[in-house]
Amino acid sequence: xxxxxxxxxxxxxxxxxxxxxxxxxxxxxxxxxxxxxxxxxxxxxxxxxxxxxxxxxxxxxxxxxxxxxxxxxxxxxxxxxxxxxxxxxxxxxxxxxxxxxxxxxxxxxxxxxxxxxxxxxxxxxxxxxxxxxxxxxxxxxxxxxxxxxxxxxxxxxxxxxxxxxxxxxxxxxxxxxxxxxxxxxxxxxxxxxxxxxxxxxxxxxxxxxxxxxxxxxxxxxxxxxxxxxxxxxxxxxxxxxxxxxxxxxxxxxxxxxxxxxxxxxxxxxxxxxxxxxxxxxxxxxxxxxxxxxxxxxxxxxxxxxxxxxxxxxxxxxxxxxxxxxxxxxxxxxxxxxxxxxxxxxxxxxxxxxxxxxxxxxxxxxxxxxxxxxxxxxxxxxxxxxxxxxxxxxxxxxxxxxxxxxxxxxxxxxxxxxxxxxxxxxxxxxxxxxxxxxxxxxxxxxxxxxxxxxxxxxxxxxxxxxxxxxxxxxxxxxxxxxxxxxxxxxxxxxxxxxxxxxxxxxxxx
Amino acid sequence: xxxxxxxxxxxxxxxxxxxxxxxxxxxxxxxxxxxxxxxxxxxxxxxxxxxxxxxxxxxxxxxxxxxxxxxxxxxxxxxxxxxxxxxxxxxxxxxxxxxxxxxxxxxxxxxxxxxxxxxxxxxxxxxxxxxxxxxxxxxxxxxxxxxxxxxxxxxxxxxxxxxxxxxxxxxxxxxxxxxxxxxxxxxxxxxxxxxxxxxxxxxxxxxxxxxxxxxxxxxxxxxxxxxxxxxxxxxxxxxxxxxx
Numbered sequence: 106x107x108x109x110x111x112x113x114x115x116x117x118x119x120x121x122x123x124x125x126x127x128x129x130x131x132x133x134x135x136x137x138x139x140x141x142x143x144x145x146x147x148x149x150x151x152x153x154x155x156x157x158x159x160x161x162x163x164x165x166x167x168x169x170x171x172x173x174x175x176x177x178x179x180x181x182x183x184x185x186x187x188x189x190x191x192x193x194x195x196x197x198x199x200x201x202x203x204x205x206x207x208x209x210x211x212x213x214x215x216x217x218x219x220x221x222x223x224x225x226x227x228x229x230x231x232x233x234x235x236x237x238x239x240x241x242x243x244x245x246x247x248x249x250x251x252x253x254x255x256x257x258x259x260x261x262x263x264x265x266x267x268x269x270x271x272x273x274x275x276x277x278x279x280x281x282x283x284x285x286x287x288x289x290x291x292x293x294x295x296x297x298x299x300x301x302x303x304x305x306x307x308x309x310x311x312x313x314x315x316x317x318x319x320x321x322x323x324x325x326x327x328x329x330x331x332x333x334x335x336x337x338x339x340x341x342x343x344x345x346x347x348x349x350x351x352x353x354x355x356x357x358x359x360x361x362x363x364x365x366x367x368x369x370x371x372x373x374x375x376x377x378x379x380x381x382x383x384x385x386x387x388x389x390x391x392x393x394x395x396x397x398x399x400x401x402x403x404x405x406x407x408x409x410x411x412x413x414x415x416x417x418x419x420x421x422x423x424x425x426x427x428x429x430x431x432x433x434x435x436x437x438x439x440x441x442x443x444x445x446x447x448x449x450x451x452x453x454x455x456x457x458x459x460x461x462x463x464x465x466x467x468x469x470x471x472x473x474x475x476x477x478x479x480x481x482x483x484x485x486x487x488x489x490x491x492x493x494x495x496x497x498x499x500x501x502x503x504x505x506x507x508x509x510x511x512x513x514x515x516x517x518x519x520x521x522x523x524x525x526x527x528x529x530x531x532x533x534x535x536x537x538x539x540x541x542x543x544x545x546x547x548x549x550x551x552x553x554x555x556x557x558x559x560x561x562x563x564x565x566x567x568x569x570x571x572x573x574x575x576x577x578x579x580x581x582x583x584x585x586x587x588x589x590x591x592x593x594x595x596x597x598x599x600x601x602x603x604x605x606x607x608x609x610x611x612x613x
Numbered sequence: 614x615x616x617x618x619x620x621x622x623x624x625x626x627x628x629x630x631x632x633x634x635x636x637x638x639x640x641x642x643x644x645x646x647x648x649x650x651x652x653x654x655x656x657x658x659x660x661x662x663x664x665x666x667x668x669x670x671x672x673x674x675x676x677x678x679x680x681x682x683x684x685x686x687x688x689x690x691x692x693x694x695x696x697x698x699x700x701x702x703x704x705x706x707x708x709x710x711x712x713x714x715x716x717x718x719x720x721x722x723x724x725x726x727x728x729x730x731x732x733x734x735x736x737x738x739x740x741x742x743x744x745x746x747x748x749x750x751x752x753x754x755x756x757x758x759x760x761x762x763x764x765x766x767x768x769x770x771x772x773x774x775x776x777x778x779x780x781x782x783x784x785x786x787x788x789x790x791x792x793x794x795x796x797x798x799x800x801x802x803x804x805x806x807x808x809x810x811x812x813x814x815x816x817x818x819x820x821x822x823x824x825x826x827x828x829x830x831x832x833x834x835x836x837x838x839x840x841x842x843x844x845x846x847x848x849x850x851x852x853x854x855x856x857x
Contacts, residue, residue, distance in 0.1 A: 465714050
């Protein structure tokens with residue numbers, strides 16, 4: 106843990122230690138200071154000051170935007186490290202940690218010894234920390250934030266109750282400035298006037314104890330079965346795997362999670378470990394569904410699993426899980442209508458590979474070959490459906506790459522009269538066009554010679570057409586037999602001397 | 614004998630599947646005469662075959678099969694297209710024909726064996742809705758046995774399967790209907806421009822009914838229905854003034 110705070114906050118390494126470093130947040134459309142370095146506090150800067158005001162006072166201010174995700178990350182790492190003192194450790198957002206050290210202090214002598222050790226460790230890690238000890242979590246928190254390690258709790262200001270701002274202000278206005286002022290008053294009166302303040306006070310004074318919930322990393326979900334004797338049939342191993350899936354399903358249900366990836370390992374007695382892995386499109390728990398996927402996967406293997414001298418052990422891992430609420434199957438069959446299709450997709454993906462199942466998603470491009478993309482089936486994509494009675498403007502089948510065709514035309518920039526494709530001549534009976542589709546010059550790098558040409562001509566012309574690609578003139582044509590084609594001329598006369606013709610698509 | 618009885622008893626859960634409907638649900642195509650010839654419309658939960666009339670008629674046959682799928686499955690039904698990667702339909706083209714492209718799933722396979730297996734898998738799952746199998750390149754792979762299997766699965770699951778065959782000779786099959794599709798000259802729109810999709814369709818075979826050849830149909834994307842093509846229009850001879 107090498108100076109994680111600095112890593113987390115992205116601050117430069119300290120040079121002298123007295124730069125005015127402040128961290129800022131955007132609050133209600135104003136950039137305000139939310140965390141300050143000791144030097145900045147010493148200069149009189151306070152949190153909640155706007156950055157503009159702070160800069161006006163100290164132009165040399167180093168302002169860094171707060172990265173809350175990185176801070177939470179760091180805090181989680183610190184809390185994980187605190188597990189060396191007690192298993193009951195939890196984070197207190199956004200910058201605190203709470204440890205229940207009941208019965209954990211004896212290796213360090215007493216609680217003070219533990220606190221000393223903890224402070225030293227945090228300091229070595231580059232973390233500035235304030236510690237507080239207390240009989241209840243609230244008491245420890247108040248001491249750490251508003252007092253000293255074991256300071257007098259009654260001397261703390263009323264802010265230590267951490268009630269909302271209005272309550273604190275009201276208390277101050279009433280002349281109640283410290284906890285001692287409140288502690289001697291009847292609780293019932295406080296409760297009548299300030300609601301939960303009496304409860305907070307009770308907890309702070311250690312009259313009422315509330316346990317903390319420790320943070321513990323969830324153990325990975327797996328199930329394992331060893332056999333006394335190696336089993337020689339793959340079928341038996343699969344039956345065992347189904348059993349393990351049932352066990353895993355119970356653990357998954359406990360966590361309200363479903364598996365996205367399942368890995369089965371069959372440990373062969375000679376050391377080989379064949380591995381089967383399946384993935385699902387949505388979290389699942391049902392052993393039957395996963396088992397079916399495993400069987401699909403097994404069938405799709407080019408060479409089947411060889412049991413050799415038998416399997417010693419079968420292990421199932423669920424490395425990827427996602428939340429999945431427990432569902433109650435009622436007497437009436439009310440099933441999610443989307444579920445069977447998702448299952449079908451998973452099954453096909455297990456057999457054919459995930460790249461074989463696709464949905465078409467529209468893309469924002471005029472170029473026909475870039476107008477759609479084949480995406481994973483979960484990908485949403487809204488297609489605009491035409492509502493006018495015009496004939497389709499885009500072909501049912503797009504040729505990729507376009508096929509070169511020989512075209513006879515009347516005028517150089519006119520429509521095609523006749524074209525030959527795959528050795529077969531088609532007379533154009535009807536046509537429509539051109540639909541001019543220019544190259545997306547904003548996407549391509551612009552050829553240097555075009556700029557040179559522009560400079561040489563010494564004209565302040567706009568970018569010539571065809572910069573970064575040729576313009577295409579598309580024609581929708583129908584031949585005498587009724588076949589409908591999509592042809593284009595690649596390039597304007599200005600761009601290319603003899604533009605070529607291509608067949609880009611076939612209409613239904 | 615006892616063994617077979619035991620097997621039957623053991624397999625009894627299989628009979629909890631929906632039993633094949635004696636008379637399938639039929640969805641009308643929108644052309645009165647053709648619907649009458651079909652006995653009410655295109656049958657759901659059956660296999661239908663679409664042959665291309667000639668070598669270059671692949672797109673027309675594919676388009677017609679997709680339109681049949683849309684009629685059989687309804688506007689919001691799922692369509693699964695299964696076929697080789699090279700001949701997958703173009704998304705914008707489908708949208709232009711009036712399809713809800715977000716409800717179409719493309720499954721690409723290589724090889725005849727994989728195609729057959731995947732087709733059987735999809736037809737068995739009621740979730741698929743309607744399946745279009747592009748078997749134009751695998752015309753020989755789907756024989757009588759394979760088509761009977763698909764029919765059995767389709768009857769159980771209620772999935773309508775449309776099998777696209779190439780333009781080769783017709784092979785025996787257990788399909789409900791068999792169509793022969795070629796492109797037809799379209800009804801020209803203004804400026805003598807080519808119109809919407811138009812087909813010359815022969816219903817060459819129908820189970821339990823006479824064939825009905827010689828239909829000329831047009832696809833109206835606005836209503837998502839077939840309409841009879843008005844009488845043959847003489848094609849433009851090509852002598853025209855250049856527009857603009």
